[in-house]
Amino acid sequence: MKLYTYFRSSSSYRxxxxxxxxxxxxxxxxxxxxxxxxxxxxxxxxxxxxLVPALEEDDGLVLxxxxxxxxxxxxxxxxxxxxxxxxxxxxxVRAMAQVIACEIHPINNLRILKYLKNPLGxxxxxxxxxxxxxxxxxxxxxxxxxxxxxxxxxxxxxxxTLADICLVPQMWNARRFNTDLSAYPTLLAxxxxxxxxxxxxxxxxxxxxxxx
Amino acid sequence: MKLYTYFRSSSSYRxxxxxxxxxxxxxxxxxxxxxxxxxxxxxxxxxxxxLVPALEEDDGLVLxxxxxxxxxxxxxxxxxxxxxxxxxxxxxVRAMAQVIACEIHPINNLRILKYLKNPLGxxxxxxxxxxxxxxxxxxxxxxxxxxxxxxxxxxxxxxxTLADICLVPQMWNARRFNTDLSAYPTLLAxxxxxxxxxxxxxxxxxxxxxxx
Numbered sequence: 001m002k003l004y005t006y007f008r009s010s011s012s013y014r015x016x017x018x019x020x021x022x023x024x025x026x027x028x029x030x031x032x033x034x035x036x037x038x039x040x041x042x043x044x045x046x047x048x049x050x051l052v053p054a055l056e057e058d059d060g061l062v063l064x065x066x067x068x069x070x071x072x073x074x075x076x077x078x079x080x081x082x083x084x085x086x087x088x089x090x091x092x093v094r095a096m097a098q099v100i101a102c103e104i105h106p107i108n109n110l111r112i113l114k115y116l117k118n119p120l121g122x123x124x125x126x127x128x129x130x131x132x133x134x135x136x137x138x139x140x141x142x143x144x145x146x147x148x149x150x151x152x153x154x155x156x157x158x159x160x161t162l163a164d165i166c167l168v169p170q171m172w173n174a175r176r177f178n179t180d181l182s183a184y185p186t187l188l189a190x191x192x193x194x195x196x197x198x199x200x201x202x203x204x205x206x207x208x209x210x211x212x
Numbered sequence: 213m214k215l216y217t218y219f220r221s222s223s224s225y226r227x228x229x230x231x232x233x234x235x236x237x238x239x240x241x242x243x244x245x246x247x248x249x250x251x252x253x254x255x256x257x258x259x260x261x262x263l264v265p266a267l268e269e270d271d272g273l274v275l276x277x278x279x280x281x282x283x284x285x286x287x288x289x290x291x292x293x294x295x296x297x298x299x300x301x302x303x304x305v306r307a308m309a310q311v312i313a314c315e316i317h318p319i320n321n322l323r324i325l326k327y328l329k330n331p332l333g334x335x336x337x338x339x340x341x342x343x344x345x346x347x348x349x350x351x352x353x354x355x356x357x358x359x360x361x362x363x364x365x366x367x368x369x370x371x372x373t374l375a376d377i378c379l380v381p382q383m384w385n386a387r388r389f390n391t392d393l394s395a396y397p398t399l400l401a402x403x404x405x406x407x408x409x410x411x412x413x414x415x416x417x418x419x420x421x422x423x424x
Contacts, residue, residue, distance in 0.1 A: 049311075049353040061300055064357075065314065068306035075299040087287040088273055094280035098313075099261075102277065106318040115345070122332070133327070141261040145276075 001026045002056040004047065006033045007208035010105055011066035012053040013169035016208075018070040020199035021160060022079040029056075030210040033110060067101055070162060082162045093156050096145055096163035100170045104138035108173070131177045135170070139184050147186040153193040160194065168194050172205065213238045214268040216259065218245045219420035222317055223278035224265040225381035228420075230282040232411035233372060234291040241268075242422040245322060279313055282374060294374045305368050308357055308375035312382045316350035320385070343389045347382070351396050359398040365405040372406065380406050384417065 003019065005012040005028050019026045031037045031052050038050045047054040047062050055063045055072075063069050074082040083090045106112075108131050116122045116130060146163070149156045155163035171191040174181060181188055194200045205211055215231065217224040217240050231238045243249045243264045250262045259266040259274050267275045267284075275281050286294040295302045318324075320343050328334045328342060358375070361368045367375035383403040386393060393400055406412045417423055 048356050051315075051353065063300075063303045063307065065307040065310040067314070068303045068310055071306060072299055072303035075302070087284055088275075090287070091275045091280045091284035094283060095275065095277040098277040098280055101310075102279070102314050102318050106314050107324060111349075112319060115342075120332075120334070120338070126332070130327075137323075141263065144260050 001058060002029050003027070004029045004031050004043070004052055004054040004056070005208070005210075006031050006052050007205045007211040009033060009052050010169040010173050011101075013172070013203055013205060014066045014165050015053045015055065015069050015073075016203035017160075017165045017168065017200055018073050018082065020202050021082070021165075022073055022077040024073070024077055028209065032210070067097060067162070067166075070165060074162075080159055082160070082165065084157055084161070089156065092145075092149060093161045093163045096142060096155050097166040099138055099142045099145065100166040103141070104135055104170060105173075107134045128177055132174075132179045135174045135177070135179050136183075139174075139181070139187060143184045143186055146190065150186055150190055152186070152189045155190055160197070160199075164190065164194050167191060168200055213270060214241050215239070216241045216243050216255070216264055216266040216268070217420070217422075218243050218264050219417045219423040221245060221264050222381040222385050223313075225384070225415055225417060226278045226377050227265045227267065227281050227285075228415035229372075229377045229380065229412055230285050230294065232414050233294070233377075234285055234289040236285070236289055240421065244422070279309060279374070279378075282377060286374075292371055294372070294377065296369055296373070301368065304357075304361060305373045305375045308354060308367050309378040311350055311354045311357065312378040315353065316347055316382060317385075319346045340389055344386075344391045347386045347389070347391050348395075351386075351393070351399060355396045355399055358402065362398055362402055364398070364401045367402055372409070372411075376402065376406050379403060380412055 001024055003015060003026050031043055033052060037043060038052055044050055046056065047064060049064055051064055053066055055069045063072055070082060083093055113127050116127050146155045151158060154160060155167060167187065168191055213236055215227060215238050243255055245264060249255060250264055256262055258268065259276060261276055263276055265278055267281045275284055282294060295305055325339050328339050358367045363370060366372060367379060379399065380403055
């Protein structure tokens with residue numbers, strides 16, 4: 001199984017965690033986003049959408065979109081389940097993941113920050129403010145949702161779920177942009193616990209061979 | 213079952229389609245977003261996140277995030293399934309839905325367009341260009357993905373899936389901003405077919421009691 005990945009890509013980071021949690025034997029294929037390698041002919045042949053991450057199954061099937069990939073891994077690989085057994089629990093965990101994946105991350109993606117600079121002409125300070133604004137607005141919604149279900153170690157229940165897989169990369173990103181996280185004690189506690197787990201630690205950007 | 217909805221909210225539109233497809237008996241509770249009713253105390257008591265849509269189950273459970281709500285309905289209600297039976301098919305349909313829900317819609321949400329005007333100071337033309345740019349970038353990725361799986365009537369397979377449920381509202385939005393859609397023949401054909409189906413037609417913004 002091959003993962004097209006970039007060390008700093010938050011959605012790649014999510015899939016790396018999921019692969020590690022499932023104990024899947026995977027090899028990385030590095031796609032350097034700032035250099036534009038996602039638009040290289042070689043990459044587009046494997047994934048015409050030109051997005052990262054993409055997961056290539058041993059039979060050649062190429063899957064995209066991190067949440068879809070993670071649920072696919074959950075459905076096809078043994079190991080701990082990423083979703084609760086009951087429908088209400090699954091809906092809550094998916095909602096937590098989607099606050100991050102649909103309300104925070106897309107607005108702060110590299111291509112958006114680039115567009116704010118050119119053509120919109122904003123400086124780095126304005127871009128950084130934009131970044132922090134949407135992280136905080138999203139975390140303002142996520143903190144009470146997680147706090148009402150968390151034991152302080154996981155977002156929901158007593159093992160890592162899809163919500164935890166999304167939380168850790170988003171916290172990493174928030175810190176990179178010096179976001180004030182003091183209003184989110186539950187998210188901070190859960191993130192601190194998750195970072196002690198091997199599957200999360202090995203997936204961290206700074207641990208990847210393509211990190212610089 | 214009660215749906216907190218706003219006629220023009222694209223993610224509410226998705227859930228209205230899903231409820232109709234399942235034949236669920238639901239009542240709407242209208243939340244007027246431009247008036248800021250999502251921040252009213254009465255609404256926050258039901259949904260502390262202050263987001264629309266939210267689905268309130270008969271037992272009082274409140275669920276948020278449209279994709280999570282739609283999968284919950286699929287798992288708990290009889291009627292046609294919104295996802296294929298095989299894991300690869302499910303991953304493809306979820307990826308199609310997520311191109312819309314994670315790559316297009318969040319960047320063009322009302323709150324983002326408002327922020328571009330204030331504090332960033334952009335005029336309506338720049339905001340409209342922003343809107344169309346991200347729709348087209350997303351549809352550039354979605355068109356080949358759907359084209360390689362579609363029969364020209366549905367995004368995938370021979371019945372409506374989560375992908376179709378997301379496509380129709382996004383096409384409606386794209387037209388509202390006069391987006392050039394000529395480069396997306398498959399998406400246009402699928403959208404045209406879906407609009408002939410009663411469950412989709414009844415969910416349209418202009419058919420809602422709160423439309424003006």
